[in-house]
Amino acid sequence: MTKYIQPKGFNLKTLSLILFCKVSVISAFAQQHPLIKYVQPFSGTAASTTPASQHIEDKTERLANTIPSVAPPFSMTQWTPQTQLTENKCLAPYYFNNKKFYGIRGSHWISGSCTQDYGSFTIMPITGKLQTQTAIYAEDYTHDEEVSGPAYYKLKLPRYQLLTEVTAMPRSGLIRITALKSDSLYLLISPNSDQGKGYIHIDAAKGEISGYNPVHRIYQGWGQAAGFSGYFFIRIKKQIKSSGVYAEKYLSTAQKLANQKNLGAFVGFQVGKGEELLVYSGTSFSSVEAAKRNLDAEIGAADFKTVLAKSEKLWEDALAQVKVTDVNEQNKRIFYTALYHSMQHPRLFNDVDGTYPRFAGDYQQEKLGKGNYYDDFSMWDIYRAQLPLVELLKPDLANDLVNSMVLKGQHGGWMPIFPCWNSYTAAMIGDHATAFIASAYNKGIRNYNVNEAYRLMRQNAFNMPDSARYLDGKGRRGINSYLKYGFIPMEDSIPNAFHKREQVSRTLEYAYDDYALATIAKGLGKTSDYNLLIKRALNYQHVFNPAVKKVQGRYANGNWYKPFYADHRESYITEGTPRQYTFYVPQDVPGLAKLMGGRKQLENELDSLFKLKEYWHGNEPGHQIPFMYNYTASPWKTQWHIKQILDEEYSDGPGGLSGNDDAGQMSAWYVFAALGFYPLDPVSTQYQLTAPRFSQVTMQLAKGKKMEIIAHKQSKNSSYIKAIKLNGKVYTQNYINHSSLVAGGKLEFYLQDQPNKNWATQPKDQVTGLK
Numbered sequence: 026m027t028k029y030i031q032p033k034g035f036n037l038k039t040l041s042l043i044l045f046c047k048v049s050v051i052s053a054f055a056q057q058h059p060l061i062k063y064v065q066p067f068s069g070t071a072a073s074t075t076p077a078s079q080h081i082e083d084k085t086e087r088l089a090n091t092i093p094s095v096a097p098p099f100s101m102t103q104w105t106p107q108t109q110l111t112e113n114k115c116l117a118p119y120y121f122n123n124k125k126f127y128g129i130r131g132s133h134w135i136s137g138s139c140t141q142d143y144g145s146f147t148i149m150p151i152t153g154k155l156q157t158q159t160a161i162y163a164e165d166y167t168h169d170e171e172v173s174g175p176a177y178y179k180l181k182l183p184r185y186q187l188l189t190e191v192t193a194m195p196r197s198g199l200i201r202i203t204a205l206k207s208d209s210l211y212l213l214i215s216p217n218s219d220q221g222k223g224y225i226h227i228d229a230a231k232g233e234i235s236g237y238n239p240v241h242r243i244y245q246g247w248g249q250a251a252g253f254s255g256y257f258f259i260r261i262k263k264q265i266k267s268s269g270v271y272a273e274k275y276l277s278t279a280q281k282l283a284n285q286k287n288l289g290a291f292v293g294f295q296v297g298k299g300e301e302l303l304v305y306s307g308t309s310f311s312s313v314e315a316a317k318r319n320l321d322a323e324i325g326a327a328d329f330k331t332v333l334a335k336s337e338k339l340w341e342d343a344l345a346q347v348k349v350t351d352v353n354e355q356n357k358r359i360f361y362t363a364l365y366h367s368m369q370h371p372r373l374f375n376d377v378d379g380t381y382p383r384f385a386g387d388y389q390q391e392k393l394g395k396g397n398y399y400d401d402f403s404m405w406d407i408y409r410a411q412l413p414l415v416e417l418l419k420p421d422l423a424n425d426l427v428n429s430m431v432l433k434g435q436h437g438g439w440m441p442i443f444p445c446w447n448s449y450t451a452a453m454i455g456d457h458a459t460a461f462i463a464s465a466y467n468k469g470i471r472n473y474n475v476n477e478a479y480r481l482m483r484q485n486a487f488n489m490p491d492s493a494r495y496l497d498g499k500g501r502r503g504i505n506s507y508l509k510y511g512f513i514p515m516e517d518s519i520p521n522a523f524h525k526r527e528q529v530s531r532t533l534e535y536a537y538d539d540y541a542l543a544t545i546a547k548g549l550g551k552t553s554d555y556n557l558l559i560k561r562a563l564n565y566q567h568v569f570n571p572a573v574k575k576v577q578g579r580y581a582n583g584n585w586y587k588p589f590y591a592d593h594r595e596s597y598i599t600e601g602t603p604r605q606y607t608f609y610v611p612q613d614v615p616g617l618a619k620l621m622g623g624r625k626q627l628e629n630e631l632d633s634l635f636k637l638k639e640y641w642h643g644n645e646p647g648h649q650i651p652f653m654y655n656y657t658a659s660p661w662k663t664q665w666h667i668k669q670i671l672d673e674e675y676s677d678g679p680g681g682l683s684g685n686d687d688a689g690q691m692s693a694w695y696v697f698a699a700l701g702f703y704p705l706d707p708v709s710t711q712y713q714l715t716a717p718r719f720s721q722v723t724m725q726l727a728k729g730k731k732m733e734i735i736a737h738k739q740s741k742n743s744s745y746i747k748a749i750k751l752n753g754k755v756y757t758q759n760y761i762n763h764s765s766l767v768a769g770g771k772l773e774f775y776l777q778d779q780p781n782k783n784w785a786t787q788p789k790d791q792v793t794g795l796k
Contacts, residue, residue: 058337060344063354063361066093066173067679069137070121074680077673078643087643089682089691091137091366092119093173097339098368099399099422100195101319102131102308106171106180110159112142112219114243121679125163126180128213129191129200131257131308135401135445136369137686143240143446144255145217148200148304152185152208155291157271162213175365176336181205192333194323195373196316200304201329204296212304214259215289223254225290226281229268234259234290235313244443244450244523245498251446252389253382258316260305262326267293303329310447311390315376322377343368346418347696350721352741358677360699360719366692367411371399371426374447384433384441385448385497391436399429404443405453406645406687408461413704414693417766420470420727427465428473430458434481439490439499449498451522454599455534456485456501463541464707466548468763479549482542486558496521503528507535512567514581515597529568529576530599530646533609536564540612541708565610566620574621574630575607592639601646604639611649611706614656628657635666642674643684648694649705652713655759661745661780663759667698667715668744700724701734701774702761710763716744716776730769736776743776746784750775759785 069089078087094103107130108123109116118130128149134142149162156162170181179190186205191198204210216223216238225236235258240251269278272285282288296302307320324332349360375381379393384400391398416423434440440459443452459482466475487508490500501507506517513519513528513535540562546555570577570585578586578597586597591604598606607630610617618627631653634640640647651670654662674683675695686692697703701717722734739747749756750773751765761772 058341060348060361061174061176061337061340063358064175064340064344064365065358065362065677065681066091066095066175066178066365067121068362068677069366069679069682069686070117070119071679073643073683074678075674075676075683077670078683087684089137089684089686090115090117090139091682091686092117092132092134093178094132094136094369095174095176095178095191095198095336096193097176097195097336098343099371099373100193101310101373102133102193102196102198103136103369104178104191104193104198105130105132105134106178107147110217112145112217114141115139116141118142118145121168124165126166126182127159127163128215129178129189129198130217131198131255131306133255133372133401135372135403135688136366137682137688137691138403139685140403140445141243142217143251144238144253144310146236146238146255146257147213147215147217148259148306149213149215150182150185150187150189150202150302151211151213152187152204152206154209155211155293157213157276157289157291158274159287175340177333190329192329192336194332194336196309196319196377197305197307197323199324199327199329199332200306202302202304204298204300204302207298208296209293210296210302211291211293212261213289213291215287216255216257218288221286221288222284223288224281224283225270225288227268227270227290227292229265229280229292232261232263232265234261234292235316236290237313240446242446242448242450244452245496245521246448250387251448252385252387253310253447256309256311256313256316258307258309258313258320260320261292261302263294263302265292266295267291301329309376310374310382311376311380315378315380319377340365346725347700348723349699349719351719355677356699356718359675359681360696362677362681363675363692363695363699366686367414367689367696370401370403370407370688371429372401374398374400374429382447384436384444386436391432396425396428398432399426400444400447401688402426402430402444402458402461403688403690404457404461405455406690407693408457408464409645409648409690409694409707410697410704411689411693412461413464413707414696416465416468416470417763418724418726420468423465423470424472427462427470427478430462431473431478431481435477437499439494440481440485442485442498442501451498451502452524454502454524454527454531456482456538457534458482459485459538460541460708463544464704466545467708467710475545475549479542479545479551482545483554486539486542501535503531507532507564510567510581511561511564512579515578515586516581524599526596527599529578529597529603530601530606530609532568533565533576533606536562537609537612537708539564544708562612563616565613565617569607569617569620571620574626575603577603592637599646600644601641602639604634604637605641605647605650608634608650608653609646612708614653614705618656624657628654628659628662631657631662641684642670643691645687645690648690649703652703652705652715655705655713655785659782660759660785661782663713664716664745665780671695671698671718701736701772702766711760712763712766714746714749714759714761716746717774724766726767726769730767732766732769733771734774735771736774739777743778745777745780746774747777747781748775748784749773757785
């Protein structure tokens with residue numbers, strides 16, 4: 026999704042003076058963790074500085090909105106330095122160019138999004154006199170005193186003479202505070218509710234603080250209770266000397282407080298120079314007691330060094346699934362940072378005993394017998410590449426993700442469109458839970474109730490909920506119009522949605538989702554459904570105007586909306602232009618080419634898009650476009666454009682992402698493209714090939730399989746495919762099947778400096794489920 030907030034104080038001079046991601050400063054650390062050292066968590070925390078992003082007129086759309094997250098992959102809670110106080114929409118907890126530090130936040134921010142944090146809390150250490158007003162206790166800090174890695178964050182607080190460090194496990198965190206002088210030390214613990222809700226309680230005798238921050242919905246049902254809270258439990262093994270609660274200008278020695286604006290609690294200690302204070306924190310979406318159990322199970326009474334070593338190992342093992350070899354160190358930094366960002370979400374939601382809040386369940390709870398339950402599926406974004414990357418590298422996790430979607434549908438009665446905050450949202454467009462589940466199903470990931478999954482997806486595709494359920498965010502927006510006309514006409518303004526109108530984009534995406542569901546129907550032997558759905562997969566044709574060779578708004582009577590502007594933002598297009606969205610037919614690129622007048626005309630239209638600088642990589646609708654040259658007589662143009670995008674749209678440093686990362690989609694695109702293949706149609710089992718970025722890659726896959734990708738280059742600048750071998754045999758296709766990758770073996774690219782216009786000029790078997 027697009028982004029709308031600009032961090033304060035952004036300037037290129039600041040970026041040039043900063044050394045970031047300083048996890049590599051300790052040589053011993055680098056030796057023990059050869060891949061973690063490449064991860065730069067600050068990447069995407071400032072406005073983009075990549076060359077290709079500078080032509081975007083709206084500078085607020087250059088934000089990646091990532092955070093320097095400390096947490097193992099796909100964790101419940103991310104721990105981040107906090108430079109923003111609010112949980113408001115489109116404000117990340119941290120921006121690189123902010124100047125004030127407000128503490129360490131246990132965050133549920135969706136990485137790289139324009140949504141909002143929820144159920145979070147913050148721990149801020151101060152020394153000297155007790156202060157509870159943020160404007161007074163906020164610390165000025167510099168990045169020279171900051172170290173950030175996937176498993177570790179450190180910041181020196183100069184005014185307070187404190188060293189603050191944090192590490193984490195999936196549901197719990199450990200903060201180590203070292204006093205650099207003898208003084209009084211206070212911890213300020215704040216539930217971050219923007220609604221003035223929440224609760225906090227101190228048990229000074231036990232050294233425990235606990236509380237919660239109620240979660241509220243956005244998009245459909247905006248402001249309503251989401252049916253669960255973010256709970257926290259804190260344990261400190263040092264005698265508390267003083268304690269109390271506060272809110273706004275209120276300060277008391279009372280030991281509990283609820284439902285006050287800016288509420289919080291303080292606990293005070295006396296510390297000597299060099300003394301360490303360990304702050305153990307557990308989190309949960311079920312209860313304070315569950316947060317305590319999560320802490321006890323994951324960290325217990327372990328020291329900081331022990332927890333850090335465990336957290337580092339989890340990241341090193343995750344990153345080591347894809348080992349790249351290259352003389353260019355910057356490319357490695359960009360790659361492993363992208364891999365890190367692609368492993369932030371979906372979010373673990375259940376406790377160690379399997380308990381989790383029922384989806385849309387009004388404080389009801391469920392319990393898993395096995396596996397894990399996940400939420401925060403930024404589905405319009407991540408079905409394209411981020412979830413397919415999970416399917417490739419972590420199929421067991423992908424299975425849990427599909428099962429989580431099925432459970433949501435069972436609990437709420439309808440398969441959700443864009444499930445975040447464990448609620449229905451109807452955010453964005455399309456019905457891409459279907460696309461994701463079909464993608465997993467077609468790759469053999471099926472250890473869940475497939476028939477129940479199909480029932481729920483079919484309900485979305487064929488039925489309109491009653492008005493109450495529809496207003497609550499259930500079902501496809503505009504489904505009745507779509508079923509009646511085969512497209513959504515301009516007369517249907519889609520009033521009951523956050524994204525209103527956007528009729529053409531919705532039509533295109535529903536056609537793709539119908540194709541996705543058709544592939545499962547075929548696999549389950551549901552012939553009647555298959556025949557209906559595969560016909561509906563061609564509905565994209567109903568909004569393609571052959572006179573202009575592009576998609577265009579259309580009325581119910583068949584007339585085209587006028588005037589037509591190919592390169593303007595139009596109300597019937599989602600976050601883009603008609604020219605850009607014309608290429609969203611991943612299920613039937615050959616069919617789209619035929620509508621345009623043939624493969625050569627498809628190539629010409631693609632050429633025009635890039636020539637006019639209308640390709641905008643910073644948002645998702647066009648991510649498949651550069652790979653569409655593989656369906657023309659010039660697949661070398663895919664290789665040329667992919668190299669240009671990798672060179673210009675990604676860099677290292679805080680401004681290194683060209684747009685909103687959207688839960689890792691932008692980063693997953695880089696991972697795939699750099700490896701040399703991409704799921705243009707993620708529902709299919711095909712990946713489009715391009716020239717890999719690295720000289721050698723080793724992927725560790727399921728069942729002990731290993732795939733090596735080797736690039737034999739004519740020179741260091743070689744980026745065009747001359748030939749390919751798969752397991753020693755000449756390979757002439759410009760795509761590769763999922764089954765070939767996960768079987769393991771060796772994929773060799775022979776690259777040269779000039780385009781090879783004779784390589785794979787006649788695509789073979791380039792078909793989809795439509796054929």
